[in-house]
Structures are given as C-alpha cells and as structure tokens.
Amino acid sequence: MPEPTVPNEFDLTLINALQLAPRATWAELGPILGVDPTTLSRRWKRLEDEGLARIAAFPRRRVMARRNLSYVELSCRNGTVERVAAVLAEDRDTLSIQFVAGSHQLMLTVVPGAGLADYLLNGVGGIPDVVSYRVHVVTEVPREAYLWQVRALSPDQRRRLHALSPAPRDPVGNEQVTELDQRIVDLLCEDARLGYQTIAERLDIAPTTAARRLNRLLRDGLLGLRCDISRVHMGWPSAATLWGNVDPETLDSTPDLGERIPEVRLCTNIAGPENTLFILWLRDAPDLTRVERRLLEELPGLRIADRRMTLRTFKFMGGVTDAAQRFSRSVPIQLR
Numbered sequence: 001m002p003e004p005t006v007p008n009e010f011d012l013t014l015i016n017a018l019q020l021a022p023r024a025t026w027a028e029l030g031p032i033l034g035v036d037p038t039t040l041s042r043r044w045k046r047l048e049d050e051g052l053a054r055i056a057a058f059p060r061r062r063v064m065a066r067r068n069l070s071y072v073e074l075s076c077r078n079g080t081v082e083r084v085a086a087v088l089a090e091d092r093d094t095l096s097i098q099f100v101a102g103s104h105q106l107m108l109t110v111v112p113g114a115g116l117a118d119y120l121l122n123g124v125g126g127i128p129d130v131v132s133y134r135v136h137v138v139t140e141v142p143r144e145a146y147l148w149q150v151r152a153l154s155p156d157q158r159r160r161l162h163a164l165s166p167a168p169r170d171p172v173g174n175e176q177v178t179e180l181d182q183r184i185v186d187l188l189c190e191d192a193r194l195g196y197q198t199i200a201e202r203l204d205i206a207p208t209t210a211a212r213r214l215n216r217l218l219r220d221g222l223l224g225l226r227c228d229i230s231r232v233h234m235g236w237p238s239a240a241t242l243w244g245n246v247d248p249e250t251l252d253s254t255p256d257l258g259e260r261i262p263e264v265r266l267c268t269n270i271a272g273p274e275n276t277l278f279i280l281w282l283r284d285a286p287d288l289t290r291v292e293r294r295l296l297e298e299l300p301g302l303r304i305a306d307r308r309m310t311l312r313t314f315k316f317m318g319g320v321t322d323a324a325q326r327f328s329r330s331v332p333i334q335l336r
Contacts, residue, residue: 051326
C-alpha cells in the first residue's frame with residue numbers, strides 16, 4: 001500500500017464543499033469558503049490532475065434496483081488477479097473492483113444492464129482465469145455512499161451549500177433514459193462539472209436542451225453526482241467490508257447511522273446467508289475493532305459474520321486507479 005499523504009486542510013474543505021454541491025460554480029463557492037473563485041478552480045484542477053479527487057456520476061437507487069445492483073466476489077487463478085481486474089475495469093456495468101483479504105480475491109459492485117444472469121454467464125463466466133464466484137443481490141440501500149463526507153466545514157457552510165444543491169429525490173415516475181441522455185452521462189463521467197454550454201457544443205444541441213435533460217436525470221433520481229477521493233492519500237488508508245445479520249426494523253429505526261458513526265460509508269441489505277453489508281473507511285486497520293463495537297451498540301441484535309479488509313482498489317465508481325491508488329481515467333457508467 002502506498003504511503004498516505006497528509007491531507008491539506010484547504011483541500012479537504014474544498015472537497016467537502018463539492019460533496020455537498022458537486023456542480024456549484026466557483027463564484028457560488030467562493031463567498032461560502034472565503035476564497036477567491038480563481039484559487040478554488042486552480043486547486044480543484046490540481047486535485048484532479050494528481051488523481052486525488054474526482055466528481056463521479058453514478059446510477060441512483062431507481063436505476064440500481066431495475067438493473068439488479070449486486071456484489072460479486074471472485075476467486076482467480078494464482079497470479080491472475082490483476083489481469084482479471086484489468087479486463088473487468090473496461091466493463092461499464094462493473095462500477096467498482098476491490099482486491100480484498102478473504103475467501104475470494106476480488107469484490108465487484110455491478111449494475112448489469114443485460115441482467116445479472118448474462119453478466120455472470122457471459123461476462124464473468126467468459127474470463128478463463130476466474131475459478132468461482134459468489135453473488136449477493138442488493139435489496140435495499142439504507143445508507144448511500146454519496147452521503148459520506150470528509151467533515152471539514154462548519155454547520156453554517158454546510159447549510160449554505162445544501163441550499164445550492166437540493167438533495168436528489170427518488171420519485172415514482174418516468175424512468176426513460178434516451179440515447180441523448182446517455183451521451184450526456186458519458187460526458188459527465190469524464191467531467192461532471194461541464195457547463196451546459198460546453199455539453200451543448202460537444203453534442204450539437206441547444207444549451208437549454210442540455211440543461212433540461214441533465215436536470216431531469218438528477219431531479220428524477222436516475223443519476224447522481226458525488227465527489228470521490230483517493231482515500232489512501234487523503235487520510236483514510238484502510239477500508240473494510242462487514243457482512244452481518246440484523247433485524248431490518250432495527251436499521252429502519254437508525255436512519256442517521258452514518259452521522260452517528262462517521263466511518264460507515266455504505267450500508268446495504270442483501271439477499272443471502274447474511275442480510276446486511278457495511279463498507280467502512282478507517283484511519284488505520286486497528287480502528288476496525290472500535291467501529292465494530294459502535295455498530296453493535298447502535299444496532300442491537302446485530303451479528304457480524306465476516307470481515308474483509310480492502311488491500312487495493314482497481315476501480316471506484318467508474319474511476320480506474322493506478323498502482324499508487326490515484327484516479328487515472330474514467331469508464332462511463334451505463335444508465336440505459
């Protein structure tokens with residue numbers, strides 16, 4: 001694992017602001033952060049260029065439910081893990097790829113558009129070096145990953161930023177994603193802060209059309225935007241996945257779990273021997289014991305069945321990472 005970089009406080013403040021308002025203009029962010037907009041733009045470009053942070057486009061819960069959001073654990077032949085990960089990194093339906101310590105070497109987060117059976121039989125099944133796999137279908141997402149924050153802002157700053165970017169909703173309604181919508185998403189996967197005018201020029205459409213289409217995807221809970229970081233370099237060098245069982249009503253009665261335990265990045269309900277999965281970001285590996293105790297306190301009746309430490313990230317919500325765990329490029333996600 002590469003040596004973690006001591007994060008710069010100003011960089012964390014900027015990242016936190018973009019976690020709350022990913023498409024806010026530098027002119028809007030300047031007064032809230034007390035920094036000249038030009039300086040903000042320059043610092044953000046440096047973070048992007050160094051592979052330390054990116055604005056990621058991701059499918060929201062309505063799309064994930066329709067496309068069978070799942071975790072797939074893979075076992076590979078000795079010496080082939082990196083080769084298998086490289087093949088899967090090019091797949092648009094494979095959102096994230098983690099190298100983990102456990103009974104399987106790779107853990108994938110997938111949203112297979114052609115169906116989970118096709119993904120397993122013709123996708124994973126077509127890779128000769130994959131020996132076996134285990135699948136966990138996600139049934140609910142009590143705590144979404146985009147809500148996780150670095151917590152570098154004051155309450156007043158957070159309030160003002162929330163006003164710039166209202167929380168996405170999950171309405172019941174039109175789920176149609178057109179070819180033009182997907183082309184807009186493809187551009188956002190490369191640079192989610194592109195202005196409407198730039199999107200329009202690249203796709204040869206009117207700026208009003210670009211704005212209407214993008215805002216509809218965001219408003220109707222089909223597409224989300226979040227500011228992701230290279231956790232190894234920004235102060236969270238360790239990560240773990242916990243598998244367990246807990247009464248769903250207990251989870252429902254603790255909606256602010258991520259606020260009470262900041263290390264909880266994601267919580268999902270899954271179908272299988274265990275019904276709950278937690279993804280934790282940690283300051284160091286020994287911190288896992290403390291966080292696990294907190295979970296047991298907050299969720300009476302929770303039973304932890306297994307623990308997996310993340311050893312390396314190959315891909316993170318469409319962002320391919322290099323050996324130093326920095327973002328190197330993006331593979332667009334698929335909404336259609």
